Amino acid sequence: MNSSNNVFPESILIDNVMEYMNHGAIVGNLAKEIAKRMGMDEEFCYDMSIAGMMHDIGKVKIRTYIEERFEKVMFVDEARYYRMHPTTGYALLKEQGFSDRILTAVLDHHENYDGSGYPNNLKGEGISVEGRILHICDSFGRNMMNQKVSSWKDLRIDEAMRDMVEEAKDFDMKIFLLFQAYVYSEEFQNFLEELDLRMKDMKDK
Ligand SMILES: [Fe+2]
Ligand SMILES: [Fe+2]
Secondary structure (H helix, E strand, C coil), X not given: CCHHHCCCCHHHCCCCHHHHHHXXXXXXXXXXXXXXXXXXXXXXXXXXXXXXXXXXXHHHHHHHHHHHCCCCCCCCCHHHHHCCHHHXXXXXXXXXXXXXXXXXXXXXXXXXXXXXXXXXXXXXXXXXXXXXXHHHHHHHHHHHHHCCCCCHHHCCHHHHHHHHHHCHHHCCHHHHHHHHHHHXXXXXXXXXXXXXXXXXXXXXC
């Protein structure tokens, strides 16, 4: 494959595996914590941490798909391919025998509460509760990564929340308020400290 002559947008795909894994780990932890705060049982919380870990796995599959057909692909519509990743991820995880709860969470993680999301334009409580949780945690997790802080304790929480508040129509308000309370709590500060320790451990190895 001639990567110097790219015709598909690299930006939508996973290049940095470490960054992808960190994003998954963060989203998984947030989703588990929010589920716990919603009073969900242990199995539900565990499934949410796996769903968070795996939610963007479809991006890997899309990369393979495009690379296999690279010679023939002259133009790729960035948004169209990006929007395939929940469905691709769902199919991939189904093949691997993941539970229905995890599959549903992955499939619904880009559905917006007002019906403007994808892949199925689901609306309100028509979106699985798993998907509604994951959507919020994913957005915040992405904002965290975008800040590129060298230590998580420097995370600017207000800034990470700002565009989510502006886009609040995308989210289930009850879960969003619970999430907001969590990120301003002492527990979240402990979580950030733990993340810092884990990153340090990984670097030291
Ligand atoms: Fe995603
Ligand atoms: Fe994501």
